[in-house]
Amino acid sequence: MKKQAVAVGLTLDKFKGIKPSILLKVVKKLGLEFAELTISAFDDLPACKEIIGHMQTGFHLPNLHDTGFDFSCQKMDEKIQKLIRLINDNYLDLKIQYCVAHPPESNSGSKNKYSIAYLINNLNQLKPPVIIENIQGWTMGEFHQFFSIAQSILGNKLTGLCFDVPHFILIGKDPIDFLLHADSEITCIHLSDCQDGFDAHMPFGKGGCLPVDAVLKTIKKIDFHGFINLELLPRNRQDVPLIIKSYLKVIKTFSKKKYFVSFVRLLLFQSQLHRMLNQVF
Numbered sequence: 001m002k003k004q005a006v007a008v009g010l011t012l013d014k015f016k017g018i019k020p021s022i023l024l025k026v027v028k029k030l031g032l033e034f035a036e037l038t039i040s041a042f043d044d045l046p047a048c049k050e051i052i053g054h055m056q057t058g059f060h061l062p063n064l065h066d067t068g069f070d071f072s073c074q075k076m077d078e079k080i081q082k083l084i085r086l087i088n089d090n091y092l093d094l095k096i097q098y099c100v101a102h103p104p105e106s107n108s109g110s111k112n113k114y115s116i117a118y119l120i121n122n123l124n125q126l127k128p129p130v131i132i133e134n135i136q137g138w139t140m141g142e143f144h145q146f147f148s149i150a151q152s153i154l155g156n157k158l159t160g161l162c163f164d165v166p167h168f169i170l171i172g173k174d175p176i177d178f179l180l181h182a183d184s185e186i187t188c189i190h191l192s193d194c195q196d197g198f199d200a201h202m203p204f205g206k207g208g209c210l211p212v213d214a215v216l217k218t219i220k221k222i223d224f225h226g227f228i229n230l231e232l233l234p235r236n237r238q239d240v241p242l243i244i245k246s247y248l249k250v251i252k253t254f255s256k257k258k259y260f261v262s263f264v265r266l267l268l269f270q271s272q273l274h275r276m277l278n279q280v281f
Contacts (some may be wrong), residue, residue, distance in 0.1 A: 009034035021047030072104035076217035133162035160187030166194035201233040203242035
């Protein structure tokens with residue numbers, strides 16, 4: 001994947017009846033140039049295609065927690081093949097730069113070799129590049145072994161690692177040390193605050209255990225070029241300003257100019273944002 005300036009974005013999924021296309025409009029007004037889409041984008045496909053414009057996107061493949069299946073679930077083959085066709089037919093219009101996949105999760109066969117083979121075969125059918133994300137249920141030794149197997153089969157289609165910092169913290173590891181000594185190319189970084197034992201997807205500033213300042217300082221130190229996606233879940237209206245502040249905090253680390261532009265955009269867009277929030281909360 002071509003080196004680029006750091007692109008900072010948010011996961012966009014349907015939320016409390018709001019379609020992904022509406023959320024795309026909102027983040028574009030705030031100046032976001034990148035977002036990570038989910039399967040819900042295909043329920044709102046024409047509108048999403050129309051709105052994306054010059055934005056770049058990633059696509060988070062289904063996972064057990066959010067959709068009840070992942071690409072290792074052989075019983076869901078019909079649904080998986082349909083999704084593969086949708087991605088392949090629309091990834092150019094949706095500006096998808098990568099598809100991020102998890103290793104098989106525990107309830108879907110876990111480390112069973114047949115589930116692994118089925119998952120990698122499905123990934124091999126995708127036209128966009130693939131990146132693989134570390135998850136809590138796998139030790140890093142097991143994850144690296146899985147990554148090596150996937151790499152041997154997918155070849156250049158596998159373009160790197162999606163480093164999920166909260167997942168790494170929740171298995172008791174130091175993300176700073178990993179970032180400084182990563183032996184695989186990190187293409188994308190997932191950030192959110194977490195609680196002890198719980199991948200809470202909280203915005204920064206709610207007292208979680210993510211050392212956000214140290215992590216951002218390290219990402220800048222290693223001269224990271226790629227995507228930083230904030231996987232932040234608003235649980236109430238008060239979380240929305242914290243999500244915006246989290247985004248601003250990250251872009252300020254890498255570009256004071258983008259920070260200033262986004263801040264001004266936010267001031268201009270504030271009244272419209274409040275009207276939307278009144279409809280949701």
